[in-house]
Amino acid sequence: xxxxxxxxxxxxxxxxxxxxxxxxxxxxxxxxxxxxxxxxxxxxxxxxxxxxxxxxxxxxxxxxxxxxxxxxxxxxxxxxxxxxxxxxxxxxxxxxxxxxxxxxxxxxxxxxxxxxxxxxxxxxxxxxxxxxxxxxxxxxxxxxxxxxxxxxxxxxxxxxxxxxxxxxxxxxxxxxxxxxxxxxxxxxxxxxxxxxxxxxxxxxxxxxxxxxxxxxxxxxxxxxxxxxxxxxxxxxxxxxxxxxxxxxxxxxxxxxxxxxxxxxxxxxxxxxxxxxxxxxxxxxxxxxxxxxxxxxxxxxxxxxxxxxxxxxxxxxxxxxxxxxxxxxxxxxxxxxxxxxxxxxxxxxxxxxxxxxxxxxxxxxxxxxxxxxxxxxxxxxxxxxxxxxxxxxxxxxxxxxxxxxxxxxxxxxxxxxxxxxxxxxxxxxxxxxxxxxxxxxxxxxxxxxxxxxxxxxxxxxxxxxxxxxxxxxxxxxxxxxxxxxxxxxxxxxxxxxxxxxxxxxxxxxxxxxxxxxxxxxxxxxxxxxxxxxxxxxxxxxxxxxxxxxxxxxxxxxxxxxxxxxxxxxxxxxxxxxxxxxxxxxxxxxxxxxxxxxxxxxxxxxxxxxxxxxxxxxxxxxxxxxxxxxxxxxxxxxxxxxxxxxxxxxxxxxxxxxxxxxxxxxxxxxxxxxxxxxxxxxxxxxxxxxxxxxxxxxxxxxxxxxxxxxxxxxxxxxxxxxxxxxxxxxxxxxxxxxxxxxxxxxxxxxxxxxxxxxxxxxxxxxxxxxxxxxxxxxxxxxxxxxxxxxxxxxxxxxxxxxxxxxxxxxxxxxxxxxxxxx
Ligand code: GAL
Numbered sequence: 174x175x176x177x178x179x180x181x182x183x184x185x186x187x188x189x190x191x192x193x194x195x196x197x198x199x200x201x202x203x204x205x206x207x208x209x210x211x212x213x214x215x216x217x218x219x220x221x222x223x224x225x226x227x228x229x230x231x232x233x234x235x236x237x238x239x240x241x242x243x244x245x246x247x248x249x250x251x252x253x254x255x256x257x258x259x260x261x262x263x264x265x266x267x268x269x270x271x272x273x274x275x276x277x278x279x280x281x282x283x284x285x286x287x288x289x290x291x292x293x294x295x296x297x298x299x300x301x302x303x304x305x306x307x308x309x310x311x312x313x314x315x316x317x318x319x320x321x322x323x324x325x326x327x328x329x330x331x332x333x334x335x336x337x338x339x340x341x342x343x344x345x346x347x348x349x350x351x352x353x354x355x356x357x358x359x360x361x362x363x364x365x366x367x368x369x370x371x372x373x374x375x376x377x378x379x380x381x382x383x384x385x386x387x388x389x390x391x392x393x394x395x396x397x398x399x400x401x402x403x404x405x406x407x408x409x410x411x412x413x414x415x416x417x418x419x420x421x422x423x424x425x426x427x428x429x430x431x432x433x434x435x436x437x438x439x440x441x442x443x444x445x446x447x448x449x450x451x452x453x454x455x456x457x458x459x460x461x462x463x464x465x466x467x468x469x470x471x472x473x474x475x476x477x478x479x480x481x482x483x484x485x486x487x488x489x490x491x492x493x494x495x496x497x498x499x500x501x502x503x504x505x506x507x508x509x510x511x512x513x514x515x516x517x518x519x520x521x522x523x524x525x526x527x528x529x530x531x532x533x534x535x536x537x538x539x540x541x542x543x544x545x546x547x548x549x550x551x552x553x554x555x556x557x558x559x560x561x562x563x564x565x566x567x568x569x570x571x572x573x574x575x576x577x578x579x580x581x582x583x584x585x586x587x588x589x590x591x592x593x594x595x596x597x598x599x600x601x602x603x604x605x606x607x608x609x610x611x612x613x614x615x616x617x618x619x620x621x622x623x624x625x626x627x628x629x630x631x632x633x634x635x636x637x638x639x640x641x642x643x644x645x646x647x648x649x650x651x652x653x654x655x656x657x658x659x660x661x662x663x664x665x666x667x668x669x670x671x672x673x674x675x676x677x678x679x680x681x682x683x684x685x686x687x688x689x690x691x692x693x694x695x696x697x698x699x700x701x702x703x704x705x706x707x708x709x710x711x712x713x714x715x716x717x718x719x720x721x722x723x724x725x726x727x728x729x730x731x732x733x734x735x736x737x738x739x740x741x742x743x744x745x746x747x748x749x750x751x752x753x754x755x756x757x758x759x760x761x762x763x764x765x766x767x768x769x770x771x772x773x774x775x776x777x778x779x780x781x782x783x784x785x786x787x788x789x790x791x792x793x794x795x796x797x798x799x800x801x802x803x804x805x806x807x808x809x810x811x812x813x814x815x816x817x818x819x820x821x822x823x824x825x826x827x828x829x830x831x832x833x834x835x836x837x838x839x840x841x842x843x844x845x846x847x848x849x850x851x852x853x854x855x856x857x858x859x860x861x862x863x864x865x866x867x868x869x870x871x872x873x874x875x876x877x878x879x880x881x882x883x884x885x886x887x888x889x890x891x892x893x894x895x896x897x898x899x900x901x902x903x904x905x906x907x908x909x910x911x912x913x914x915x916x917x918x919x920x921x922x923x924x925x926x927x928x929x930x931x932x933x934x935x936x937x938x939x940x941x942x943x944x945x946x947x948x949x950x951x952x953x954x955x956x957x958x959x960x961x962x963x964x965x966x967x968x969x970x971x972x973x974x975x976x977x978x979x980x981x982x983x984x985x986x987x988x989x990x991x992x993x
Contacts, residue, residue, distance in 0.1 A: 208296045208375065208376045208377075209373050209374070209375050210292075210294060210296075210373060210374045210376075211371050211372070211373045212241065212290050212292060212349070212371075212372045212373060212374065213240050213241055213371075214240055215238065215290065215291070216238070216239050216240065216241050216243065216288050216289070216290050216368070217233040217236040217237070217238060217239075217288070217289045217290070218236055218237045218238075218239045218243065218245065218286065218287065218288050218289075218367070219233070219235075219236040219237065219286070219287050220245055220284055220285060220286040220287070220366075222285070222287050225352070226287045226289065226350060226352070227317035227320060227322070227350040227352070228320050229319055229320045229348050231289070231350075233289050236287075236289070239288075240899075241288070241367075241368040241371070241372055242368065242369050242370055242371060242516040242517040242518070243288075243367050243368055243369065243516055244311075244365045244366060244367055244369045244513070244514035244515045244516040245281075245282075245286050245366045245367040246278075246280040246281050246282035246363075246365060246366040246367075246514065247280060247365070247512075247513065247514025247515070247516070247948065247949075248947065248949055249280055249281070249947040249948075250281075250945070250947055251279045251280060251763065251765055251945045251947065252279055252281070253274040253275065253279055253762045253763070255277070255278075255279055255280060255281050255282070255283060256276070256277045256279075256282070256283050256357050256358070256360075257272060257273070257274055258272075258273040258276050258277075258357075258358055258572075259271065259272050259273070260273060260358075260572075260573075262361075262759065263571075263611075264571060264609055264611075264643060265721070265722070265723065265756070265759075266722055266723060271760050272760060273759045273760060274759075274760065274761070274762040274763075274764075274765075275753065275755045275758075275759070275762065275763065275764050275765035275766070276361065276362075276753055276754060276755075276759055277360050277361075277362060277363050277364065277753045278362070278363030278509075278752035278753040278765055278766065279762075279763070279765040280363060280514075280752065280765075281366075282311075282355050282363070282364060282365060282366035283355050283356070283357050284354070284355060285352060285353065285354050286352075286353045286366060286367050287350065287351070287352055287353075288350070288351045288353070288367070288368050289348060289349065289350045289351075290348070290349045290372075291346055291347070291348050291349075292346070292347055292349065292374075293344070293345065293346050293347065294341065294343075294347070294374060294376065295344075296376050297341055297343050297374075297376045298343050298344075299343050300379070301338070301376055301377065301378060301379070302336070302338045302376070302377040302378070302379060302381060303336075303337045303338050303341045303374055303375065303376050303377070304334045304335065304336055304337065304374065304375045304377070304384055305318070305323075305324075305334060305335045305337045305349070305372070305373075305374055306332070306333075306334040306371075306372070306373045306374070306375060306384070307326070307332065307333055307334065307368075307370070307372055308332055308370035308371045308372070308373075308517075308545065308546055309329065309330055309331065309332060309369060309370035309543070309545065310326065310329060310351065310353060310367075310368055310369075310370070310372075311329035311330075311353060311355065311364055311365050311366050311367060311369055311515065312327075312328065312329030312353060312354065312355055312359070312364065313325070313326070313327055313329070313353065313354045313355075313356075314326050314351055314352070314353055315351070315352040315353075315354075316335060316349070316350075316351050317349070317350040317351070317352075318337055318340045318341065318347060318348070318349055318350075319340060319341075319342065319347055319348055320348070321340060323335050323337060323340050326583075327578070327579035327582065327583045328542075328576060328579055328583060328587055329355075329364060329365075330508075330542035330543045331543060331583075331586075331587045331590055331591070332543065332546075332590050332591070332594050333586075333590055334375075334384055337374070341374075349372075351368065351372075353366070353367060353368070356574040357574065358572050358573035358574045358575075359572060359573075359574035359575055360572060360575070360753075361565065361571060361572055361575075361753070361754060362507060362509075362751060362752065362753035362754045362767075363507075363509055363514075363515075363751065363752030363753035363766075364515070365508070365509060365514050365515025365516070366515075367516075369514070369515040369516050369517060370517050370545055370546075371517070371546075377473060378409070378472045378473060379408065379409055380407070380408065380409025380410070380412050380465060380467045380472040380473065381407060381408060381409065381465060381472060381473040382405055382406065382407050382463070382465060382473050382475055383405075383406035383407060383408065383438075385590070385593035385594045386405060386406030386407070386438070386593065387403065387404070387405040387406075387463060387475060387477070387597070388403075388404045388405075388593075388596060388597065388633075389401060389402065389403050389404075389461065389477070389479055389597050390402045390635055391448075391481050391482075391483075394448060394450070394481060394482075394483050396447070397446065397447060398444050398445065398446050398447070398448065399444070399445045399448035399481045400442050400443070400444055401418065401427070401441075401442070401443045401444070401445055401461070401479075401481070402440070402441070402442050403416055403429075403439070403440070403441045403442075403443065403461070403463065404438055404439065404440050405438055405439045405463060406438040406439075407438065407439065407465055407473070409465070409467055409472065410467070411467050411468055412465055412466065412467045412472065413430065413431060413432040413465075413466050413467075414430070414431045414439045414441065414463060414464065414465055414466075415428070415429070415430045415431075415463075415464045415466065416428065416429045416430075416441055416443060416461055416462065416463045416464070417461070417462045417464075418443060418445060418459055418460070418461050418462075419459065419460045419461075419462075420449070420459055421449070421457055421458055421459065423460075426445055426446070426459070427443045427444060427445050427446075428443070429441040429442075429443040445459070445481070448481045449481070450480075450481055450482050450483075450495045451480025451481060451482040451553075451556075451599040452482060452494055452495055452556065453535040453536075453556035453557060453558060454556060455556070456480070456553060456554060456555060456556035456599075457480060457481075458478045458479065458480050458553060458554065458599070459478070459479050459480065459481065460476060460477065460478050460479070461475075461476075461477045461479055462474060462475070462476050462477075463475045463477070477597060478550075478553060478554075479597060479599060480553065480599030480600075481599075482494060482495055482599055483495050483496065484602050484635075484636070486637055486658070486659065486678075486680065486741070487679070487680075488678065488679025488680065489679050489680070489738070489739055490680075490738070491680050491738060491739060491740075491741040492602075492680075492741040492742065494558070494602075499535070499742075500734060500740075500741060500742040500743075501535065501536040501558065501560075501682070501683075501741060501742025501743060501744060502533060502534055502535045502536065502742060502743070502785075502788075502789045503534065503535065503536030503537060503538055503558070503560065503742060503743060503744035503745065504529065504532075504534055504536075504537060504538070504744060504745050504747060504748030504771070505537075505538045505540040505685060505744050505745065505746050505747045505748065506525070506537055506538070506539065506540065506747060506748050506749065506751075507540060507747065507749075507751035507752075508539070508542065508544075508545065509751050509752045510522070510525075511749070511750070511751075511752070511774040511775060511776065511938050511948075512774070512775070512935075512936035512937065512938035512948035512949075512961075512963060513935075513936060513948075513963070514752070517545050517547050518900065518902060519547050519551065519900070520895070520900065520901045520902040520903075521902060521904075521963075522545075522547060522548050522551055523551055523555070524776060524891055524902075524904055525748070525749060525776065526551055526552070526555050526557060527555075527891070528772060528776060528778070529557070529748055530555065530556075531786070531790065531793070532748075532771065532782060532785055532786050532789055532790060533785070533786055533788075533789030533790030533791065533792075533793075534557070534748065534785075534789060535556075535557060535558055535789075536557060536558040536559065536560065536602075536742065536744065537552060537557050537558075537559055537560070537744075537748070538559075538560040538562060538605070538684070538685075538744040539559070539560070539561055539562050540562055540608060540641075540685070540744075540746075540747075541562050541563075541564065541565035541605075541607075541608040541641075542562060542563065542564070542565070543561065543562075543563060543587075543591050543595075544559065544561055544595070546594070546595070549561075549595055549598045549600060549601070550598075552598070552600035553598050553599055553600045557600055558600055558601075558602045559598070559600040559601045559602065559603075560601075560602070560603045560604075560605055560639070560684075560744060561591065561595060561601050561603075561604055561605065562604075562605035562607075562608060562641075563587065563588060563591055563604070563605065563606055563607065563625075564576055564580075564584070564587075564606065564607045564608070564610070565607070565608050565609070565610075566580070566607075566610060566611075567580050567584070567607055567610045567612045567618070567621050567625075568580050568581070568612055568617070568621065569610065569611035569612045569614075569615075569618075570611070571609075571611060584624075584625065585628055588606070588625060588628045588629065588632070589628065589632060592604070592628075592629060592632035592633050593632060596632065596633040596635075596636075601636065602636065603636055603637055603638070603639055603659060604629045604633070604636055604637070604638045604639070605638065605639050605640060605641060605661070605684070606622065606625035606626060606629065606638055606639075606640055607622075607625070607640045607641070608640070608641040608663070608684075608685075609641055609642070609643040609644075609663055610640065613640075613642060613643075613644040613647055613648050613651075613653055614644065614647060614651075616651075618651075618653055619651065619652055619653050619656055622640060622653060622656050622657065623656050625638070626638045626656065626657065626658065637658030637659050638657060638658045638659065639657055639658065639659035639660070639661040639682060639684055640657055640661055640684075641661045641662075641663045641684035641685050642654060642660065642661055642662060642663060642684075643663045643664065643665070643723070645662055645665045645668045645672055646668065648660075649668075649671065649672060649675040649676070654672065654675075654676050655676055655677050655678075657678070658678070659678065659680075659682050659741075660672060660676045660678055660680075660681055660682065661682045661683075661684025661685075662681055662682070662683060662684060662685075663684055663685035663686075664685065664686065664688065664723050664724045664725065666725055666729050666730060666733060669681055669733050669737065669740065670737075673737070673739055679739065680739045680740070680741050681737075681739060681740050681741070682740075682741050682742060682743075682744075683730060683733070683734070683740060683742065683743030683744065684744055685744055685746050686724075686725075686727075686730045686743040686744065686745050686746065687720070687724060687725065687726070687727050687730055687743075687745045687746055687769075688720055688721050688723070688724030688725075688746045688756075688769055689717055689719065689720045689724070689725075689726050689727055689769070689781060690713040690719050690720065690721070690756065690757060690768035690769060691713050691714060691715040691716075691717055691719065691768060691779050691780065691781055692712035692713050692714075692715060692768060692773075692779075692940075692941075692942065692957075693715065693773045693777055693778075693779040693780075693940050693956070693957050693959075694715065694779075694801065694918055694919070694956070694957025694958065694959075695710075695712040695713070695714060695715055695957065696714055696715050696716060696799070696800040696801075697712075697713075697714035697716070698807075698810070698811070698812070699811070700714075700716045700718065700813045700851070701718065702718040702719075702726065703718065703719050704719070704720055704721065704722050705721060705722050705757045706719045706757065707757055707758065707761070710943075711758050711761050711763075711764045711942070711943045712768075712942070712943070713757070713768045715779055715780045715781070715799060715800065716780075716799070716800070716813070716815065717780060717781045717784060717815075718843075719757075721756055721757065724746070726842075726843075727745070727781065727784055727785065727846070728841075728842035728843050728845065728846045728847070729842050730743055730745075731788060731842065731845070731846050732842050732845065745771065745785065746769050747767070747769045747770050747771075748770060748771055748772065749770045749771070749772045749773070749774070749776060750766055750767045750768065750769065750770035750772070750773050750774040750940065750942065751766065751767050751769075751770070751774070752765070752766045752767075752774070753765070753766065753767065754766075754767045754769075755767060755768065755942055756768070756769075758942075758943075763943050763944075763945050764942050764943050765942065765943070765945075766942045767942065768942055771785055773940030774938055774940050774942070775938035775939060775940040775959075775960060775961040776904065776961060777906065777940055777959055777961060780797065780799045780815075780817065783795055783797035783817040784817040784846065784847065786817070787817045787818050787819045787846075788819075788846070790819075791819075794818075794819060794820075794873055795817060795818050795819050796816065796818045796819075796820065796823075796862065796864055796873050796874070796875045797816065797817045797818065797875070798814065798815075798816055798860055798862050798875055798876075798877045799814070799815050799816075799817075800812070800814070800815075801877060801918035801919070802855075802857070802858070802859075802860050802877045802878060802879045803857075803879055803880055803917070803918050803919050804855045804857075805857075807855040808855055808856060808857070809854050809855065809856070810854065810855055811851075811852060811853070811854060811855075812853055812854065812855040813849060813850060813851045813852075813853060814832070814849075814850045814853045814860060814862075815847050815848065815849050815850075816835075816847070816848040816849075816862050817847060817848075818848060818862075818864055820864035820865065820866070820872065820873065821836060821837050821865075821867070822834055822835060822836035822837065822848070822864075822865045823835060823848050823862050823863060823864045823865055824862070824863045824865065825848075825850050825853070825860070825861070825862050825863075826859075826860070826861040826862075826863070827853060827854075827856060827858065827859075827860060828856060828858040828859055829859075829861075832850045832852075832853055833850070834865065835848040835849060835850060836848075848862075857879040858878070858879055859876055859877070859878045859879075860876065860877045860878075861874060861875070861876045862874060862875050862876075878915050879915075880910070880911045880913075880915040880916060880917045880918065881911035881912060881913065881915070881917075882911060882912075882917070883909040883910075883911065883917045883920045883922055883979075883981075883982060884909070884910060884911050884912045884982065884983060885909065885910050885911075885912075885914075885982060885983040885985070886907060886908075886909055886924065886977050886978070886979060886982050886983060886984055886985030887907070887908050887909065887910055887985055888905050888906070888907055888962075888975065888977060888985040888986070888987040889905065889906045889907075889908070889987075890903045890904065890905045890906075890987055890989060891903060891904040891905075891906075892904075892989075893987075893988075893989050893990065894989070894990045894991070894992060895932075895966045895973075895989065895990075895991050895992075896966060896991065896992060896993070897931060897966050897967065897968055897969055897970040897971070897991040897992060897993045898966060898968060899965075899966065899967060899968040900965070900966070901965070901966040901991070902935060902963050902964065902965050902966070903932075903963075903964045903966075903973075903989050904961050904962075904963055905961065905962045905963075905964060905975055905987055906959060906960075906961050907924065907955070907959065907960050907961065907962055907977055907985065908920075908955070908958055908959045909922060909955065909958060909979070909982060916958060917958050918957060918958045919957065919958060920955045920957075920958040921954050921955050921956065922954065922955050922979040922980070922982060923952065923953070923954050923979060923980070924952065924953060924954070924955065924960070924977050924978065924979040924982075925951060925952045925977070925978045925979070926951040926952065926953075926962050926975065926976070926977055927951065927975070927976045927977075927978075928951075928964050928973065928974070928975050928976075929973070929974045929976075930971055930972045930973040930974050931966065931967050931969050931970060931971030931972060931973050931991045932964045932965060932966055932967060932973030932975075932989065932991060933964070933965050933967060934951045934962070934963075934964060934965075934975075935949070935963040935964060935965040936948040936949050936962075936963045937950075937951070937952075937953040937960055937961065937962045937963065938953075938960065938961055938963075939953055939954060939955060939956035939959065939960035939961075940956050940957075940959070940960070940961075941954075941956035944956065962975060962977065964989065966991040967991070969991075970990075970991050970992050970993045971990075971991060972988060972989070972990060973988070973989040973990065973991055974986060974987070974988055974989075975987050975989070
């Protein structure tokens with residue numbers, strides 16, 4: 174991308190076909206020459222080894238047998254002693270050091286872990302090539318094959334590969350050993366521990382495509398045709414490349430053959446007629462099969478799903494997708510999956526994205542590191558735009574042992590791998606080189622911003638680069654913000670206007686917004702806006718009026734998003750709660766996970782979810798009442814009622830008595846986006862809200878009722894049929910109801926779980942940020958009347974039964990099926 178140095182230049186058009194790189198298995202493809210083996214099973218693991226365990230003679234019999242992806246720390250126990258940090262969190266405005274107990278999740282991720290895997294690879298023969306690919310390894314992996322060190326990396330979030338052609342032994346057992354080390358004070362959140370993403374081996378012919386060397390763009394898109402530009406790098410003599418493009422139904426729509434192999438690689442331009450464009454609403458994917466031949470023999474093949482779409486960032490107009498101005502209705506996500514920790518699981522990610530679709534969300538920011546390949550594949554398929562981030566630190570530290578230790582040696586390598594491995598995904602519409610890096614200060618910081626951005630431009634000239642900036646004043650003065658393709662503001666709503674005027678780009682991105690805090694189903698009185706508010710129970714109020722000192726409540730962002738065409742969207746902090754960073758209780762044990770999510774750590778929506786849904790989801794009605802109506806002891810006391818709705822006005826009734834009509838107005842940001850009855854006095858019974866259209870006609874209604882004592886357990890699975898692949902998971906929401914079937918919103922019963930048949934109990938989570946119950950034990954307390962149980966398929970198809978019991982309660986049973 175050319176340097177964009179004024180507002181007009183930012184109108185430069187960015188066209189792209191995204192590409193999903195799929196190594197193909199020769200078994201599946203029949204004739205293909207590349208072969209990818211994922212090393213999932215029969216890993217041996219220990220994190221209590223003193224000394225080295227790489228030798229082939231090392232006896233690992235006593236070690237635990239695990240499957241990878243694996244997160245060794247998620248099994249706990251929670252303890253404040255793990256990674257206790259006595260620090261001042263400078264970026265939070267702290268000046269004095271204090272003890273931070275749950276900052277990295279209070280889980281035992283610090284220390285050294287070893288993984289060993291013994292494998293034979295029949296498809297590897299002398300004369301072939303072999304690559305060992307890590308999708309991520311937490312962290313500082315040292316890699317040994319057959320007793321010899323063959324490679325290492327620094328950053329735990331990076332993808333990397335090692336050429337093992339000369340170290341792997343054909344036809345015999347090989348022993349792979351990986352040593353991982355997590356230092357204390359190396360993270361601001363729970364990073365997980367271990368081989369938490371896939372490890373695989375790719376076997377290739379000497380004539381083959383370079384790993385992550387294929388790059389596809391669509392430089393020209395019209396209604397009647399799209400030009401697909403394919404660049405590929407390959408090694409070998411007398412080779413030529415054939416590409417076949419299929420539509421989503423598998424019909425061949427275009428082909429191309431290139432015989433002129435230049436030193437720089439192959440390049441093809443293939444025309445697809447009447448292209449179906451990719452967008453969040455229509456995530457249409459084509460498939461490209463690129464084949465490499467030498468003397469008519471197929472040597473290598475890559476199968477790639479890709480989309481065709483056009484992105485533009487234009488001064489004063491904003492961002493457009495396929496010619497349509499589009500605002501980012503985005504969420505920031507950390508990489509942990511709550512009770513599964515950081516071990517990648519596609520079912521868990523698909524569930525997250527399903528929940529986010531219902532929210533009306535159209536974009537995700539992988540804060541603050543490289544996303545997993547699985548998440549990008551799902552975003553392509555399900556229709557989410559993606560802001561792929563890389564670093565939380567450059568050279569200046571935020572934490573004592575953070576990424577600054579690696580920057581000089583690895584930053585370029587880390588970015589090159591990120592870009593080459595993922596640049597073909599249509600979902601990615603923007604890169605981020607950093608989040609709130611302290612290098613925003615100082616002249617070297619500007620040089621670094623430019624250095625990193627240039628790497629992105631070199632490897633992928635089709636997408637712009639942002640940095641999430643918190644030092645907005647500083648970056649306006651120093652020129653740091655002007656260097657970036659996209660100025661990203663983290664919070665600082667009061668500076669948007671000034672930043673827009675001061676920066677040359679002609680638009681502003683809310684790269685991180687809100688950081689409002691709440692605990693699902695917990696409400697505090699009196700109902701007032703507050704910053705850093707703390708309560709004795711270490712929870713936050715779900716009236717959604719509490720934020721951090723540096724942040725704000727959602728409505729303040731909404732005003733900017735709605736009134737300023739030059740604000741190109743927002744990425745809310747965060748979609749889901751995550752492990753670690755329990756602000757505002759960083760110093761209060763046992764808080765150990767965040768309160769920022771629109772949904773809790775179990776993935777259950779909090780009230781705030783519906784506030785965003787009422788704006789973002791244009792397809793569905795939102796009419797959500799809060800709080801719950803079980804306030805024994807508050808009779809006669811003021812208990813405000815809020816309604817989050819896409820309707821403009823509504824009337825509220827308490828036990829049939831009207832509390833009046835509320836209409837959205839410009840009196841305050843809250844009045845503009847919420848309907849609020851501030852003076853309601855609590856009396857048990859029924860809260861009813863009736864939504865009204867412009868003529869005052871009732872168009873929809875909702876009720877919340879006071880429930881009696883918990884009586885019966887109710888189970889509600891997200892999917893009743895899952896795949897018998899040993900990985901798929903059904904997420905069952907468990908709640909209790911009273912004798913009349915009314916949900917009990919304050920229930921805290923201890924429940925026990927039993928899974929029988931073709932599935933296993935995997936974990937449970939109740940979303941309580943202060944709970945020390947460990948996820949993989951088959952018992953947990955309800956939090957605000959709910960929790961989620963995760964049941965995992967085995968690799969044998971069959972019936973699965975989950976039974977949930979609790980003292981004095983009628984048990985709940987759900988029958989699931991797993992199919993091959
Ligand atoms: C931001 C930061 C995030 C998270 C958030 C909490 O400043 O970028 O990683 O710490 O604050 O409000």
